[in-house]
Amino acid sequence: MPRQVKKANLPTxxxxxxxxxxxxRKKWRACWxxxxxxxxxxxxxx
Numbered sequence: 889m890p891r892q893v894k895k896a897n898l899p900t901x902x903x904x905x906x907x908x909x910x911x912x913r914k915k916w917r918a919c920w921x922x923x924x925x926x927x928x929x930x931x932x933x934x
Contacts, residue, residue, distance in 0.1 A: 905930035 898912045903926040910926035925931040 903927075903930050905934055 895911065899920070900909045900911050901923075902909055904924040906926065908926055912920060916923050925934070
């Protein structure tokens with residue numbers, strides 16, 4: 889039985905800067921509610 893989640897089933901949210909949808913990443917598992925930007929570029933351009 890696989891323990892992995894398919895990419896299509898990961899939660900997504902819109903970027904606060906560009907509006908693009910981005911998906912959950914493993915490195916964000918502890919702070920997913922605090923993540924607002926899809927990339928460092930959008931975070932710097934805020």
